[in-house]
Amino acid sequence: MGLVLNAIGNILSWVITLYCWVIFISAILHLARTDPYSQLMDILNRLTYPAYSFVKRFVKTEFNGLELAPLIIILVLQFINLTLVRFLLAFH
Numbered sequence: 001m002g003l004v005l006n007a008i009g010n011i012l013s014w015v016i017t018l019y020c021w022v023i024f025i026s027a028i029l030h031l032a033r034t035d036p037y038s039q040l041m042d043i044l045n046r047l048t049y050p051a052y053s054f055v056k057r058f059v060k061t062e063f064n065g066l067e068l069a070p071l072i073i074i075l076v077l078q079f080i081n082l083t084l085v086r087f088l089l090a091f092h
Contacts, residue, residue, distance in 0.1 A: 005088045005089075006088070006089055008088055009085050009086070009087075009088030009089040010089065012081075012084075012085045012088065013081055013085045013089070016077050016078075016080060016081045016085065017081070019047075019051075019077060020074050020077050020078065022044065022047050022048065023048055023051070023070050023073055023074055024070065024074065025044065026044040026045070026047070026048045026070070027067075027070035029041060029044065030067070048070075051069075051073050052069045052070075052073070055069045055072050055073055056069060059072060
């Protein structure tokens with residue numbers, strides 16, 4: 001049972017890290033004002049829109065013209081990674 005929880009913890013950690021990078025890249029490209037109709041931006045928008053809309057439903061994320069949703073999402077995901085995933089990795 002410990003190996004299964006360890007494997008699940010490793011997979012979750014990897015997925016959380018990958019999604020944080022997707023959000024970071026999306027935020028940087030939005031700041032750089034890249035073409036919003038490019039294929040890359042379409043993929044990134046489809047991947048990040050559910051998380052952005054969830055956060056925006058509960059928190060006002062715009063502050064002086066700066067969108068804070070990516071920062072909030074990354075902080076929450078890293079908190080989950082440091083607590084829940086590390087708890088799963090403790091079983092061995």
